[in-house]
Amino acid sequence: MNRRKFFQQAGAAGLGAAASVTLAAPAIAQENPKLNWRLTSSFPKSLDIIFGAADDIARSVSEATGGNFTITPFAAGEIVPPLQAADAVASGTVEMAHTCCYYYIGKDPAFALGTAIPFGLNARMTNAWFTAGGGNELLNEFLAGHKLYALPAGNTGAQMGGWYRKEIKTIDDLKGLKMRIAGLAGEVMSKVGVTPQQIAGSDVYASLEKGTIDATEFVGPYDDLKLGFYKVAKYYYYPAWWEGGPAVHAFFNSDKFNELPANYKRILTDACAAANANMLARYDASNAAALRQLVAQGTELRAFSSDILDVCHKAAMETYADLSGKNENFKKLYDSQQAFKKDAYLWAQVAEYGFDTYMMIQQRQGTL
Numbered sequence: 140m141n142r143r144k145f146f147q148q149a150g151a152a153g154l155g156a157a158a159s160v161t162l163a164a165p166a167i168a169q170e171n172p173k174l175n176w177r178l179t180s181s182f183p184k185s186l187d188i189i190f191g192a193a194d195d196i197a198r199s200v201s202e203a204t205g206g207n208f209t210i211t212p213f214a215a216g217e218i219v220p221p222l223q224a225a226d227a228v229a230s231g232t233v234e235m236a237h238t239c240c241y242y243y244i245g246k247d248p249a250f251a252l253g254t255a256i257p258f259g260l261n262a263r264m265t266n267a268w269f270t271a272g273g274g275n276e277l278l279n280e281f282l283a284g285h286k287l288y289a290l291p292a293g294n295t296g297a298q299m300g301g302w303y304r305k306e307i308k309t310i311d312d313l314k315g316l317k318m319r320i321a322g323l324a325g326e327v328m329s330k331v332g333v334t335p336q337q338i339a340g341s342d343v344y345a346s347l348e349k350g351t352i353d354a355t356e357f358v359g360p361y362d363d364l365k366l367g368f369y370k371v372a373k374y375y376y377y378p379a380w381w382e383g384g385p386a387v388h389a390f391f392n393s394d395k396f397n398e399l400p401a402n403y404k405r406i407l408t409d410a411c412a413a414a415n416a417n418m419l420a421r422y423d424a425s426n427a428a429a430l431r432q433l434v435a436q437g438t439e440l441r442a443f444s445s446d447i448l449d450v451c452h453k454a455a456m457e458t459y460a461d462l463s464g465k466n467e468n469f470k471k472l473y474d475s476q477q478a479f480k481k482d483a484y485l486w487a488q489v490a491e492y493g494f495d496t497y498m499m500i501q502q503r504q505g506t507l
Contacts, residue, residue, distance in 0.1 A: 170400050171207045178212045178389075179228075181221040181238040183341045186362050188421045189387065190214060192293040192414040193237040196389060199410035208403055210235065221339040228390045229286040236390040237292060240278070241322030242337070246285070249468035251323040252476060253278050253289065255385035257455040259476065262296045262384030262419055264483040269386065272479045274472075281468050288396045290411040293387030293418035296426075298379035299363065300443055301356030302347070302372035307443070310450045319343055319355040323458065324381030330454040340366075347371045356381075360429035361422060369438045376441050380448055387418070 178197065182190040193212035200208050213233075215221035224236035225243050240253025260268060268274035269291045282289055301320070307313060314332030325335030336352055346352045348371045355372070356379055357363055369375070389411045396404070434440060463470040501507045 170402060171204060172400070174208045174399075174403075176208075176210045176234040176395075177218065178210050178235040178237060179215075179218045179224045179233045180212055180236070181215050181224045181242065181339070183216075184214045185365060186340070186358075188361065188418060188425065189293065189295070189358070190237075191421075192387065192418045193389075195414040195417055196237075196292060196407075196410045199413060200406055203406045203410070204403065208406070212237070215339060215341055221341065222337070225285070225287060225390050228392050231392055231395075234392050234395045237387065238390060239321070239385065239387055240289070241385075244322060247281075247468055248323065248462050248466055249281055249472055252469070252472040253282075253386065253388060254322060255382045256323050256459075256473075256476075257327050257381040258383075258452050260384050260480055260483065261487075262294045264480065264487075265294060265384040265386050266291065266415070266419075267483065268476060268479045273475060274479070277472050277475055281472065282390075283393060286393050288391045288393045289388040290391075290408060291386050291415045292389035292411040293415055295358050295382070295385055295387070296419055296422050297359075297384060298356065298382040299359050300376035300379045301354055302363070302368040303354040303374040303376060304372050305353075306374055306439075306441065307376060307447070309444070310447050313447075316354055317352045319346065319352050319357075320381070321356075322381065323455075324356075324379075327381070327451060327455045327458050330458070331450060344368065344371070359422065359426050360433055361425040364429045364433055369433050369436050373437070373439050374441055375433065375438045376443055378443070380443070380451060386415075389414075 178193055180190055180193050184190050190212075197210040197212055200210055215224075218233060219227045221238075222242050224238040225240075227233045228236045241251045241255065243250040255265070259265075269278070275289070275291065279288055301318070303316075305312065310331055313328070315334070316332070317334045317336060318328065319336045319338045320328055320333070321337055325333075325337065328335050336346070338346055338352070338355075340357060343352075343355050343357060344366055347355050347368065355368065357366065357368070363369070363375075391407075396407075399407070430440075459473060463473055498507070
């Protein structure tokens, strides 16, 4: 082979290799585009577990994409008021929010089933219904009409029943009470004489201190200790029969989510699932110590009586029957959750209940 022919062939090969590299680079760029999203939370940064789930999501996504996909979380009120987070996502003001569906029942009562309803599922059942029982698919069918897509991104576990200035011994003690309470629980409470108030978490202490409200529920010992409710209300009741295992969701603008490449959708889905598990684990690891501190500060721990629970349960069932009769969105989600709940509690009362009950007895006897 003469030298001229050799260099011509070598040059052609080199150009082919360069072309393949040039063609590959845009393909990789399309799969891993540079994106910068904003996330508005409904929670203050001081509540590090519930707000921290947004940080967890952002960190996981950034690490998995080599920094190409960044999400910047903003605390409640930094971009929009905490109870307008979903509206900001739907309108495109931000791409994403970390919030609770039941804050938006004013738009449609069906939103409540995305978080928790009175006498509903516990945390484990909630995760099972959303993940393996078709719950999140049904929720997203409903949310599509609001330009939203959602993934579970946190759960607090069963919550406490709130802080009261006076003892609640009978159902009559609830009558006339002004109480901060979210979701459908407010509607149920109104049936037994409570005047419900929907107030953002960051404003609850001031409202209780000033006497704007007489009682408040929030989450549980860890958060409630941080918020200082024990300083302005003495009696701490349990359980929150309205929040046996409330879910917190990551909301996405549906158009923005659908525009993501498939690998980014998967990364975001996995990040939310990890944040979902981590939030519940952190609350479970933190609440016992916080409860001890609250009791040491003089908090009076009280259980709601069975009579109170029975009256409230009856009011809840009446509420659901009424809503199911006039709201198809609510009925579709509620019927699915009810069917799931019946089997879930059937199974739970066998092995889980048997084991947990025995171990709790050992804990009380000091023989763990």
